[in-house]
Amino acid sequence: MPGSSVKQRLREYLETVRxxxxxxxxxxxxxxxxxxxxxxxLRDLIRQTGLPFDQPFAGIRQHTFEELEESLxxxxxxxxxxxxxxxxxxxxxxxxxxxxxxxxxxxxxRASRMPPEKQAMKEEMLDWMxxxxxxxxxxxxxxxxxxxxxx
Numbered sequence: 672m673p674g675s676s677v678k679q680r681l682r683e684y685l686e687t688v689r690x691x692x693x694x695x696x697x698x699x700x701x702x703x704x705x706x707x708x709x710x711x712x713l714r715d716l717i718r719q720t721g722l723p724f725d726q727p728f729a730g731i732r733q734h735t736f737e738e739l740e741e742s743l744x745x746x747x748x749x750x751x752x753x754x755x756x757x758x759x760x761x762x763x764x765x766x767x768x769x770x771x772x773x774x775x776x777x778x779x780x781r782a783s784r785m786p787p788e789k790q791a792m793k794e795e796m797l798d799w800m801x802x803x804x805x806x807x808x809x810x811x812x813x814x815x816x817x818x819x820x821x822x
Contacts, residue, residue, distance in 0.1 A: 677708045683717050691722040727765045731772035733796050740814055747807040773800040
C-alpha cells in the first residue's frame with residue numbers, strides 16, 4: 672500500500688501470511704515487500720512481534736550479555752554449518768551481521784551521552800564480537816573462560 676508505514680505494512684503482511692516463524696523465505700519476502708526499509712529497522716519491528724526468528728536473519732542482540740552470548744552462539748552454529756556445506760554466501764552474511772553489531776557496539780562505547788558503565792559494557796561486548804570474528808569456532812570456549820574472569 673503506497674503511503675502506508677513500514678509498521679503498518681508489516682502488520683498487514685503478518686495478518687495475511689500468518690507465518691509461524693521468520694524463516695529465510697519469510698525474511699526475504701519481507702525485505703522485498705517492505706523495501707526500502709533497512710534490515711535493522713525491519714528486524715527490530717519483527718522482534719517486537721515475539722515470532723521465532725531464524726538465524727542468521729535474526730541478527731545479533733546485544734542489550735545484555737546473555738542475549739549477546741546466545742546470539743553469537745546461534746550465529747556460530749549457522750556459520751559453521753554454512754562453511755561445512757560450502758555455502759560461502761550464507762557464511763559471509765553471518766559475518767556481516769556480527770560486523771554490523773560490532774560497529775554498533777563500538778559507536779555506543781564511544782558515545783559521550785552514554786553513561787560510563789554502559790560504555791564499559793559495550794566495550795566488553797565489542798571484545799566478544801571481535802573474538803567471534805577472529806575465529807567463530809573458538810568463541811564458545813573463550814566466552815566460558817571470559818565469564819569466569821568477569822565473575
